[in-house]
Amino acid sequence: MIGQEIERLIQLLSKLPGLGPRSARRAALHLMKRRDSLLVPLSEAMALAGESIRNCSVCGNxxxxxxxxxxxxxxxxxxxxxxxxxxxxxxxxxxxxxxxxxxxxxxxxxxxxxxxxxxxxxxxxxxxxxxxxxxxxxxxxxxxxxxxxxxxxxxxxxxxxxxxxxxxLAHGVPVGGELDYLDDGTLMAAMKARRPL
CATH class of the missing domain: 3.40.1360.10 (Dna Topoisomerase Vi A Subunit; Chain: A, domain 2)
Known part of the structure; x- marks a missing residue:
C-alpha cells in the first residue's frame, strides 16, 4: 500500500523512544506533508549530527x-x-x-x-x-x-x-510533591534520608 522508502522511514521512527508503529506512521506522514520546511532540514541536521557528534574522550558526553x-x-x-x-x-x-x-x-x-x-x-x-x-x-x-x-x-x-x-544525590519527596501521590519506594527513601531541621 505504501512505498518501501516510506515503510523504512516508519520502521526507523518506531525505534525512537516513545514512538510505536502508529505514532511513527503519524510522524512520517507529518514529515512528508512538510517536506521543505521540516523533512529536508531534519534529514540534513541528522546527517550533520551523525558526522560530527562524538563522545568526549574525557567524560563521555x-x-x-x-x-x-x-x-x-x-x-x-x-x-x-x-x-x-x-x-x-x-x-x-x-x-x-x-x-x-x-x-x-x-x-x-x-x-x-x-x-x-x-x-x-x-x-x-x-x-x-x-x-x-x-x-x-x-x-x-x-x-x-x-x-x-x-x-x-x-x-x-x-x-x-x-x-x-x-x-x-538525595532521594525522596520532590519539591511540590504531595505525599498521597508518591509511591512506597519514594516515601521509604525519604524517611531513611530524613535530616534534622
Missing amino acids: LDSRNPCSVCADPTRDRSTICVVEDAGDLWALERSRAFRGTYHVLGGTLSALQGVGPDDLNIPSLVERAKSAEVKEIILALNATVDGQTTAHVVTDRLAGAEVSISR
Missing part, C-alpha cells in the same frame, strides 16, 4: 568538540565529578544550573536482564580520573532504580582505592 564544551570550560570546578548514566542526565543537570563541576557519563547501568556488566560501562576511565590530585569528590547521580543502585555500589567499590569522598 556527546558533543561536536573533543573535549566537550563542559570539559573545555576553564570556569568549571575540577575538584568535583558528577557521575551520570547517560548524556541526557548530564543535559538535565546542566539545564538546572545546579552543578558547576565536571561530569562522567557511564553509558548506562548494570543490567543482568540486558546483559550489561561492569566491563560494558565507562568505569575504568572514571577510576583513572579519580586518581588525579585535584579531584576531591565524586557525586553519584544515578537513577533511583534497582539497576542504578547496583551500579552505584559497583562504582563505589571500584573507587575504593582513590582518595576521594563519594556522595550521591
